[in-house]
Amino acid sequence: xxxxxxxxxxxxxxxxxxxxxxxxxxxxxxxxxxxxxxxxxxxxxxxxxxxxxxxxxxxxxxxxxxxxxxxxxxxxxxxxxxxxxxxxxxxxxxxxxxxxxxxxxxxxxxxxxxxxxxxxxxxxxxxxxxxxxxxxxxxxxxxxxxxxxxxxxxxxxxxxxxxxxxxxxxxxxxxxxxxxxxxxxxxxxxxxxxxxxxxxxxxxxxxxxxxxxxxxxxxxxxxxxxxxxxxxxxxxxxxxxxxxxxxxxxxxxxxxxxxxxxxxxxxxxxxxxxxxxxxxxxxxxxxxxxxxxxxxxxxxxxxxxxxxxxxxxxxxxxxxxxxxxxxxxxxxxxxxxxxxxxxxxxxxxxxxxxxxxxxxxxxxxxxxxxxxxxxxxxxxxxxxxx
Numbered sequence: 001x002x003x004x005x006x007x008x009x010x011x012x013x014x015x016x017x018x019x020x021x022x023x024x025x026x027x028x029x030x031x032x033x034x035x036x037x038x039x040x041x042x043x044x045x046x047x048x049x050x051x052x053x054x055x056x057x058x059x060x061x062x063x064x065x066x067x068x069x070x071x072x073x074x075x076x077x078x079x080x081x082x083x084x085x086x087x088x089x090x091x092x093x094x095x096x097x098x099x100x101x102x103x104x105x106x107x108x109x110x111x112x113x114x115x116x117x118x119x120x121x122x123x124x125x126x127x128x129x130x131x132x133x134x135x136x137x138x139x140x141x142x143x144x145x146x147x148x149x150x151x152x153x154x155x156x157x158x159x160x161x162x163x164x165x166x167x168x169x170x171x172x173x174x175x176x177x178x179x180x181x182x183x184x185x186x187x188x189x190x191x192x193x194x195x196x197x198x199x200x201x202x203x204x205x206x207x208x209x210x211x212x213x214x215x216x217x218x219x220x221x222x223x224x225x226x227x228x229x230x231x232x233x234x235x236x237x238x239x240x241x242x243x244x245x246x247x248x249x250x251x252x253x254x255x256x257x258x259x260x261x262x263x264x265x266x267x268x269x270x271x272x273x274x275x276x277x278x279x280x281x282x283x284x285x286x287x288x289x290x291x292x293x294x295x296x297x298x299x300x301x302x303x304x305x306x307x308x309x310x311x312x313x314x315x316x317x318x319x320x321x322x323x324x325x326x327x328x329x330x331x332x333x334x335x336x337x338x339x340x341x342x343x344x345x346x347x348x349x350x351x352x353x354x355x356x357x358x359x360x361x362x363x364x365x366x367x368x369x370x371x372x373x374x375x376x377x378x379x380x381x382x383x384x385x386x
Contacts, residue, residue, distance in 0.1 A: 051082030054090035072131035159209035272296030
């Protein structure tokens, strides 16, 4: 379902800058229902809609109760105040909270639960959380368990997080085990305001979002891949409305994959992550995330060609899309043996079978057993090309 009320767009604003009141008729709004594993999510997207969504929330939730407004440290006071005024005007009793610091783990999720307890938030109330991937991921777990589940509104503050966090929250860490506590997306609402994002297509934030879009479309369907292909030129030109449309399209595609009744389809959401995760482990944060994801897609497609699963034409089509989106590659030298070991360690930490998500066609990805010799051959060739 998608409802569009399209008008002139407004200037972009970053999370740390002032969020001016848009003039009458300036807002550009889109609405999308997204399937999740055990529920659905209402996504409200727009240009300059922060501080102008509470009436929609009230209509969907019913009689307003208390609302915990949770902002992570470092957010613009003007942005938080805009949500405070909007929620108060809609009849909510707003209780402002600051997201506890820390990593993406149970300790931080528990600390947020403690703040909800102090604020006397119940299952009948609302929690609005503004922040990045780790903040939203911890909040998703805490709110899904709080009093059996409290309605959560996520407000992502970057474009790549807008694609992933609501549907596939970052797994939580445990000591010695990063990303081991995987949980489902649980927000009832997501507010995607592109005015909060850096929309410069040459900057890493938007490039990372493009990479997430490409990975998601390749898992979802040929039609999703075609829509992204057709929008590529407008995306790299920085067209706000096209960026908004493709962000919401990617969220819906991602939801469709993880909510599938087929386990094979759900598992395909890992497309590109095998190499990307291993490179991150070997190289740390020295390589942009957009390049890691793009390299993961390229590598998996070449494995698929070698396994006679994917046509060479489809492989080159994906390569061309990534190039059109401006997604680069890893330039750092990497030891092939270290990279293979990292790939195996990452995989065997979570499963006893070594399988890689490889495309069978554009829009269809499945886990595949890869022979050791073939994996080592392709990793060695990839490393030699750096």
